[in-house]
Amino acid sequence: MTLQRAIRTLAAVAAVTLLSATGCDRNEHPGQLGNTAPTFHISDGQQSVDLAKLRGHVVLLNFWATWCAPCIEEMPSLEALQQQLPQVQVVAVATDDDSSAYKSFLQRRPVHLFTVLDSAQESNSLYGSFRFPETYAIDKNGVVRRKFIGPQDWTSPEIVDFLKKLAA
Numbered sequence: 001m002t003l004q005r006a007i008r009t010l011a012a013v014a015a016v017t018l019l020s021a022t023g024c025d026r027n028e029h030p031g032q033l034g035n036t037a038p039t040f041h042i043s044d045g046q047q048s049v050d051l052a053k054l055r056g057h058v059v060l061l062n063f064w065a066t067w068c069a070p071c072i073e074e075m076p077s078l079e080a081l082q083q084q085l086p087q088v089q090v091v092a093v094a095t096d097d098d099s100s101a102y103k104s105f106l107q108r109r110p111v112h113l114f115t116v117l118d119s120a121q122e123s124n125s126l127y128g129s130f131r132f133p134e135t136y137a138i139d140k141n142g143v144v145r146r147k148f149i150g151p152q153d154w155t156s157p158e159i160v161d162f163l164k165k166l167a168a
Helices: 003-023 069-084 099-108 122-127 157-167
Strands: 041-043 048-050 058-064 088-094 114-117 134-138 144-149
Touching: 041 114, 048 114, 058 069, 058 122, 058 157, 069 088, 069 157, 088 157, 099 114, 122 134, 134 157, 144 157
Parallel strands: 058 088, 088 114
Antiparallel strands: 041 048, 058 134, 134 144
16 A cells, blocks of 8 residues: 555545544533523414423423434333423423424324424524434523433433432
């Protein structure tokens, strides 16, 4: 292998590695953790939510979409968590831009927790969440205490204990 070919190969490997690393960047927006959660008001014609009015409650704010397989995969455990910890308000914000797909999904697969459609994707934009699912634990004072990236087992002892402590 010539030196020139070795340099090209090394450059290509470095470029692929760099692109892969930045493409998978799921940073936790550390500037948000410990700060007041951005508030929003959403009304989709069926449901509405005003995050500011949930102050005084622990909120688990989940951004999801009907086309997102990992989002659908974690939905049953979110529902189970809501049953197990009624003192924690789960707010599932669907980010579908097609309201008919959202309504159709809910008819085929009823969701047994509070969900609202934000087809303009303004709420998740406030949080910098564009890859779903992403979920924020917000304490009673409206402060973001944790960000969960990707699907979770919401009934795991670690998550349940964390949320119980927030709600205490």
